Amino acid sequence: xxxxxxxxxxxxxxxxxxxxxxxxxxxxxxxxxxxxxxxxxxxxxxxxxxxxxxxxxxxxxxxxxxxxxxxxxxxxxxxxxxxxxxxxxxxxxxxxxxxxxxxxxxxxxxxxxxxxxxxxxxxxxxxxxxxxxxxxxxxxxxxxxxxxxxxxxxxxxxxxxxxxxxxxxxxxxxxxxxxxxxxxxxxxxxxxxxxxxxxxxxxxxxxxxxxxxxxxxxxxxxxxxxxxxxxxxxxxxxxxxxxxxxxxxxxxxxxxxxxxxxxxxxxxxxxxxxxxxxxxxxxxxxxxxxxxxxxxxxxxxxxxxxxxxxxxxxxxxxxxxxxxxxxxxxxxxxxxxxxxxxxxxxxxxxxxxxxxxxxxxxxxxxxxxxxxxxxxxxxxxxxxxxxxxxxxxxxxxxxxxxxxxxxxxxxxxxxxxxxxxxxxxxxxxxxxxxxxxxxxxxxxxxxxxxxxxxxxxxxxxxxxxxxxxxxxxxxxxxxxxxxxxxxxxxxxxxxxxxxxxxxxxxxxxxxxxxxxxxxxxxxxxxxxxxxxxxxxxxxxxxxxxxxxxxxxxxxxxxxxxxxxxxxxxxxxxxxxxxxxxxxxxxxxxxxxxxxxxxxxxxxxxxxxxxxxxxxxxxxxxxxxxxxxxxxxxxxxxxxxxxxxxxxxxxxxxxxxxxxxxxxxxxxxxxxxxxxxxxxxxxxxxxxxxx
Amino acid sequence: xxxxxxxxxxxxxxxxxxxxxxxxxxxxxxxxxxxxxxxxxxxxxxxxxxxxxxxxxxxxxxxxxxxxxxxxxxxxxxxxxxxxxxxxxxxxxxxxxxxxxxxxxxxxxxxxxxxxxxxxxxxxxxxxxxxxxxxxxxxxxxxxxxxxxxxxxxxxxxxxxxxxxxxxxxx
Numbered sequence: 009x010x011x012x013x014x015x016x017x018x019x020x021x022x023x024x025x026x027x028x029x030x031x032x033x034x035x036x037x038x039x040x041x042x043x044x045x046x047x048x049x050x051x052x053x054x055x056x057x058x059x060x061x062x063x064x065x066x067x068x069x070x071x072x073x074x075x076x077x078x079x080x081x082x083x084x085x086x087x088x089x090x091x092x093x094x095x096x097x098x099x100x101x102x103x104x105x106x107x108x109x110x111x112x113x114x115x116x117x118x119x120x121x122x123x124x125x126x127x128x129x130x131x132x133x134x135x136x137x138x139x140x141x142x143x144x145x146x147x148x149x150x151x152x153x154x155x156x157x158x159x160x161x162x163x164x165x166x167x168x169x170x171x172x173x174x175x176x177x178x179x180x181x182x183x184x185x186x187x188x189x190x191x192x193x194x195x196x197x198x199x200x201x202x203x204x205x206x207x208x209x210x211x212x213x214x215x216x217x218x219x220x221x222x223x224x225x226x227x228x229x230x231x232x233x234x235x236x237x238x239x240x241x242x243x244x245x246x247x248x249x250x251x252x253x254x255x256x257x258x259x260x261x262x263x264x265x266x267x268x269x270x271x272x273x274x275x276x277x278x279x280x281x282x283x284x285x286x287x288x289x290x291x292x293x294x295x296x297x298x299x300x301x302x303x304x305x306x307x308x309x310x311x312x313x314x315x316x317x318x319x320x321x322x323x324x325x326x327x328x329x330x331x332x333x334x335x336x337x338x339x340x341x342x343x344x345x346x347x348x349x350x351x352x353x354x355x356x357x358x359x360x361x362x363x364x365x366x367x368x369x370x371x372x373x374x375x376x377x378x379x380x381x382x383x384x385x386x387x388x389x390x391x392x393x394x395x396x397x398x399x400x401x402x403x404x405x406x407x408x409x410x411x412x413x414x415x416x417x418x419x420x421x422x423x424x425x426x427x428x429x430x431x432x433x434x435x436x437x438x439x440x441x442x443x444x445x446x447x448x449x450x451x452x453x454x455x456x457x458x459x460x461x462x463x464x465x466x467x468x469x470x471x472x473x474x475x476x477x478x479x480x481x482x483x484x485x486x487x488x489x490x491x492x493x494x495x496x497x498x499x500x501x502x503x504x505x506x507x508x509x510x511x512x513x514x515x516x517x518x519x520x521x522x523x524x525x526x527x528x529x530x531x532x533x534x535x536x537x538x539x540x541x542x543x544x545x546x547x548x549x550x551x552x553x554x555x556x557x558x559x560x561x562x563x564x565x566x567x568x569x570x571x572x573x574x575x576x577x578x579x580x581x582x583x584x585x586x587x588x589x590x591x592x593x594x595x596x597x598x599x600x601x602x603x604x605x606x607x608x609x610x611x612x613x614x615x616x617x618x619x620x621x622x623x624x625x626x627x628x629x630x631x632x633x634x635x636x637x638x639x640x641x642x643x644x645x646x647x648x649x650x651x652x653x654x655x656x657x658x659x660x661x662x663x664x665x666x667x668x669x670x671x672x673x674x675x676x677x678x679x680x681x682x683x684x685x686x687x688x689x690x691x692x693x694x695x696x697x698x
Numbered sequence: 699x700x701x702x703x704x705x706x707x708x709x710x711x712x713x714x715x716x717x718x719x720x721x722x723x724x725x726x727x728x729x730x731x732x733x734x735x736x737x738x739x740x741x742x743x744x745x746x747x748x749x750x751x752x753x754x755x756x757x758x759x760x761x762x763x764x765x766x767x768x769x770x771x772x773x774x775x776x777x778x779x780x781x782x783x784x785x786x787x788x789x790x791x792x793x794x795x796x797x798x799x800x801x802x803x804x805x806x807x808x809x810x811x812x813x814x815x816x817x818x819x820x821x822x823x824x825x826x827x828x829x830x831x832x833x834x835x836x837x838x839x840x841x842x843x844x845x846x847x848x849x850x851x852x853x854x855x856x857x858x859x860x861x862x863x864x865x866x867x868x869x
Contacts, residue, residue: 169771171771171775171776172775283776285778290776290778292776299776300772300776300777301776301777301778302777328778331778331781331782332777332778332781334781334784334785334788334820335785335788335789336815336820336823338820338823340781340818340819340820341777341781342777343817343818343819344818344819345819346819346820385822386822389822389826390822393852393853395852395853402820402821402822402852403821403851403852403855404819405819412856413855413856414855414856415855474855474856475856476856
């Protein structure tokens with residue numbers, strides 16, 4: 009059977025179905041041109057993922073698709089010319105995972121669109137891709153065109169291998185009427201591992217081809233059945249799923265589509281990068297080369313999903329991380345990474361206490377006690393030795409991050425964070441006396457931390473108690489760990505040093521100055537927010553917004569000069585978590601004993617912003633804020649603690665304050681008493697006489 | 699699952715004790731700890747009575763399985779499975795400890811657990827049981843210099859001399 013007739017028929021069915029059934033946001037076809045979407049990276053790429061799927065497809069810079077086990081090479085040929093690689097591979101609205109890319113060659117423009125969906129039950133970890141290709145002659149009289157899709161073993165240069173990839177001797181396409189196990193399916197001409205479509209590019213014609221790709225070998229019939237709904241319907245399913253899923257979380261209406269879409273893209277990444285382990289779910293470190301679980305990354309994912317309003321998912325993932333507790337009480341996922349214990353406890357607190365304690369909080373409080381006892385046991389033994397840093401965590405060799413075998417400052421900072429989380433979990437579980445005991449030991453730990461810093465006599469906060477090491481865990485001392493106060497001058501000096509090395513506030517460098525790290529500096533951005541340095545925090549956010557792909561997602565480490573991320577493939581979930589962390593906390597911050605609003609709100613957001621269904625430690629709140637330059641107004645759900653309102657950038661409050669309100673710790677901060685639902689503060693530009 | 703579920707085949711079905719022991723040992727010695735696990739379990743199941751040494755060997759195999767890697771990736775899917783293997787390894791050591799009162803056996807079990815903790819970077823959790831093992835009659839003499847090396851490295855973690863020491867095998 010010749011493919012062309014089939015192609016025309018499929019296109020006709022799609023049009024008919026849309027005429028009777030397609031309406032609403034979830035199905036409205038988007039006409040965006042991918043080549044107009046900005047991409048900060050040198051290599052175009054895209055990820056086709058799904059929650060629970062154990063493989064993902066990468067659309068690589070050549071325009072091929074690979075899943076860690078095999079590659080689908082795509083050859084769009086016109087005459088004797090094969091189309092070049094796509095300049096950009098973009099997501100719809102730069103967040104929704106409907107991928108598009110365009111290739112040109114031989115006077116023909118080839119447009120590709122792909123979406124991923126789960127393989128139907130009983131499969132629970134498979135992933136299917138619907139790929140749609142159209143060809144358009146750029147001029148009359150174009151040569152005949154042909155689209156070839158070749159299944160080939162995964163290239164050694166792909167940069168990732170699926171954990172369950174097996175040596176492959178043969179790969180097969182399925183097609184109409186075919187049987188057997190295949191890796192893909194399409195209504196074209198099939199010869200073994202080659203699927204092809206011949207196109208007659210007559211004037212005004214835009215022939216189409218469609219292929220179904222599978223993450224795993226499956227029966228041809230499964231893919232044939234799955235191909236019956238036209239591509240447009242699969243795209244509609246994807247749109248609806250993600251629109252509805254994201255609507256379940258916090259909604260950010262900032263009047264700033266770039267930021268809103270960046271948050272959506274980040275949330276899609278975090279929700280997608282989850283795998284099942286029996287009844288549990290775990291957060292994985294990436295769809296491709298980082299398809300493993302790290303406590304340090306998983307904790308960030310849990311936190312970000314919690315503050316983004318995806319409470320149930322955050323709690324599911326926290327339950328998965330609970331499996332990492334060792335018999336001695338420690339939490340460890342990788343050899344030598346002793347920060348895992350504090351990170352796990354912090355993740356439990358974030359997931360289980362926001363917006364209200366989960367029914368299972370007692371279990372996590374008990375796990376936290378066991379972990380706390382382990383650290384206290386070590387600190388007790390260490391104190392008895394009389395060693396210079398005996399009371400601190402013993403040395404670790406993370407073989408990553410600090411790249412140093414030493415007693416790492418970040419291990420102690422995270423342990424201190426873990427103590428705070430343990431106390432909060434215990435209090436929430438009704439074990440107030442135990443919480444007080446843990447708090448007392450935390451106070452002692454903070455004293456020891458201070459003494460260790462004095463002994464170390466470094467100009468700021470070093471990576472390790474011994475000399476050497478790269479900045480990593482030490483960047484977290486103020487936030488989220490609370491080992492040092494935000495106004496501690498040593499944190500300020502550390503931020504200045506790290507940002508100076510990177511050329512200014514923004515993304516920090518990891519190792520060489522040219523090597524930008526996307527998420528490593530987010531804790532300094534958070535520190536800047538808490539220290540009243542909103543402009544510095546905003547520089548971090550601006551850099552995060554810039555260094556994103558056309559899918560709206562970010563990598564981990566890349567070259568500032570070449571924009572190349574090498575084999576450290578995008579997207580990275582901790583980068584996604586970092587962006588969500590910074591934006592949400594610039595609007596709503598609930599770590600301490602005060603709710604902080606508009607801590608780092610951008611001038612544009614002040615025109616009229618609304619945040620809905622935002623979980624905090626004092627319940628789920630809504631927030632609206634607005635400023636016309638003469639006054640600032642807030643409306644928010646009342647909470648039982650004081651609320652610190654940060655005024656728009658460049659303004660301070662004009663007396664008198666509303667009754668019951670107080671001046672904050674800085675001129676741009678006003679405190680509203682517990683139970684307040686709205687506030688209006690007259691503004692005076694900084695520098696003008698009142 | 700991704701498609702049609704396949705029935706799991708037990709490779710040890712029908713194997714006698716000799717074959718189970720021989721196969722488990724061969725696989726362990728060739729660095730295929732994950733493959734050795736069902737043979738270890740088969741061996742334990744075929745013994746007349748539960749044996750601390752068999753449990754200890756199984757614990758060692760479990761730990762080695764968590765560390766095993768292939769040419770281009772770990773042999774295990776993720777840290778989730780690796781930590782589960784290590785946890786089970788400690789469970790097996792606990793079972794083994796319940797099966798013996800012999801000081802030398804207890805010393806061997808303590809040092810085995812210490813070895814796991816040392817490998818994973820939990821120094822105090824390695825040193826404390828190691829020093830308890832050393833105090834027991836019949837403990838292997840090479841444990842003492844290992845403990846000394848750990849203590850020295852803990853006091854001076856960046857001192858390369860203190861870390862040049864390689865510990866004895868789990869014995």
